[in-house]
Amino acid sequence: MRRISILGATGSVGQSTIDLIARAPDEYEVVALTGGRNIAQLAKDARRLNAQLAVTAHDDCLADLRVALQGSGIEVAAGAVALCEAAARPADWVMSAIVGAAGLPPGLAALDQGATLALANKETLVTAGPLVMARAAASGARILPVDSEHSAAFQCLTGEDPAQVERLILTASGGAFRDWPLAQLASATPAQAATHPTWDMGQRITIDSASMFNKALEVIEAKEFFGIAPDRIEVLIHPESLVHALVGHTDGALIAHLGAPDMRHAIGYALHWPTRRELPVARLDLAEIGGLSFQRPDPERFPALGLARQVMARGGLAGAVFNAAKEQALDGFIAGAMKFTEMADAVAASLERAEAEPGLIDAEFTLDNIVMADGLARTWAADYIGNLNKR
Numbered sequence: 543m544r545r546i547s548i549l550g551a552t553g554s555v556g557q558s559t560i561d562l563i564a565r566a567p568d569e570y571e572v573v574a575l576t577g578g579r580n581i582a583q584l585a586k587d588a589r590r591l592n593a594q595l596a597v598t599a600h601d602d603c604l605a606d607l608r609v610a611l612q613g614s615g616i617e618v619a620a621g622a623v624a625l626c627e628a629a630a631r632p633a634d635w636v637m638s639a640i641v642g643a644a645g646l647p648p649g650l651a652a653l654d655q656g657a658t659l660a661l662a663n664k665e666t667l668v669t670a671g672p673l674v675m676a677r678a679a680a681s682g683a684r685i686l687p688v689d690s691e692h693s694a695a696f697q698c699l700t701g702e703d704p705a706q707v708e709r710l711i712l713t714a715s716g717g718a719f720r721d722w723p724l725a726q727l728a729s730a731t732p733a734q735a736a737t738h739p740t741w742d743m744g745q746r747i748t749i750d751s752a753s754m755f756n757k758a759l760e761v762i763e764a765k766e767f768f769g770i771a772p773d774r775i776e777v778l779i780h781p782e783s784l785v786h787a788l789v790g791h792t793d794g795a796l797i798a799h800l801g802a803p804d805m806r807h808a809i810g811y812a813l814h815w816p817t818r819r820e821l822p823v824a825r826l827d828l829a830e831i832g833g834l835s836f837q838r839p840d841p842e843r844f845p846a847l848g849l850a851r852q853v854m855a856r857g858g859l860a861g862a863v864f865n866a867a868k869e870q871a872l873d874g875f876i877a878g879a880m881k882f883t884e885m886a887d888a889v890a891a892s893l894e895r896a897e898a899e900p901g902l903i904d905a906e907f908t909l910d911n912i913v914m915a916d917g918l919a920r921t922w923a924a925d926y927i928g929n930l931n932k933r
């Protein structure tokens with residue numbers, strides 16, 4: 543029996559992971575499930591999968607979780623430390639599907655115990671790439687990408703040396719506002735931004751898709767995971783979301799990965815790697831689809847992509863600042879405190895403030911320094927949003 547833990551089990555990726563595990567209950571022993579405020583879902587899945595441990599991120603939800611799991615024999619816990627303890631419980635395979643920088647400490651705890659880390663939480667590599675890769679190397683843990691583009695590229699790179707590839711192309715749907723007139727973007731609402739044309743995902747990543755902050759994070763994630771130079775990583779808008787990534791080799795060959803937009807493919811690939819198993823995903827009928835289209839992203843419409851280039855060129859803790867400022871700006875947009883188009887300005891302003899802070903970006907890559915840079919960036923982005931509202 544393989545021992546499995548799922549961090550962020552109640553979310554979109556977490557639920558898709560559970561869908562796969564629940565189809566073969568005899569193959570898996572579920573160690574820990576973690577969630578946030580959706581206690582009913584967490585308890586239901588913990589009972590169904592007979593987990594050893596269920597953890598909520600919030601202390602004030604512990605009593606509810608305890609009641610919901612009464613008589614089940616399943617252990618309960620709450621809070622950030624308990625999340626790391628859950629991730630550190632011996633397991634063979636751990637899904638990292640918490641959203642945001644909060645996923646980093648439990649991800650590191652899973653790596654430290656040597657578990658294979660199925661990585662959906664892209665923020666882990668964006669904020670702490672060199673630290674994460676070093677911790678994996680130290681324990682011998684393997685990281686398998688679950689972000690669909692990175693899983694696709696990983697599959698295209700089987701048997702190849704990533705350092706030798708000429709280019710890596712990540713595709714992007716273009717999000718909810720791909721075809722909106724530019725002038726209208728400033729009036730976009732959170733509900734409009736949270737409607738994805740092709741993928742069904744959590745609210746935050748869906749809004750990040752509309753702004754392309756999601757693709758910006760993914761470009762950095764690809765640089766950190768594959769070790770490919772930033773100028774070899776390209777982004778192409780592909781509205782159909784059927785080609786997920788392409789790898790260009792030095793001989794001119796371009797290897798593409800196609801599949802239905804269903805996260806259970808990338809999750810299932812990481813679950814069964816290095817083998818392939820039948821997965822419950824739709825098969826593409828290319829004759830029915832008829833055509834695939836591609837466009838270059840417009841830098842004016844998607845300033846997040848330019849900011850990602852700036853972050854990669856700068857290196858160090860710029861990724862942690864970038865991600866935290868983005869998370870704060872996203873909170874501001876969702877709360878109605880700023881316009882859709884102002885999110886990139888808030889992030890750019892935070893990166894500037896970080897640059898003016900002596901030694902911050904070039905500080906040593908430790909979890910403490912990353913947490914400090916993250917906290918400062920959130921404060922700076924919040925200041926920026928506060929100043930907007932004084933206008």
Ligand code: NAD
Pocket residue numbers: 549550551552553554555556576577578579580599625638639640641642644662663664665688689690741742743744745746747805
């Ligand atoms: P989601 O919002 O649907 O779920 C997030 C999960 O994290 C939930 O279980 C929630 O309870 C938990 N969580 C939220 N805040 C937390 C905190 N502070 N501490 C601990 N737990 C917390 O998110 P999602 O769409 O499933 O995305 C999860 C991660 O996977 C993100 O990093 C996202 O970028 C990445 N990802 C998602 C998809 C997708 O299809 N949804 C695709 C690729 C990558």
Ligand code: MG
Pocket residue numbers: 689690691760
């Ligand atoms: Mg992706």
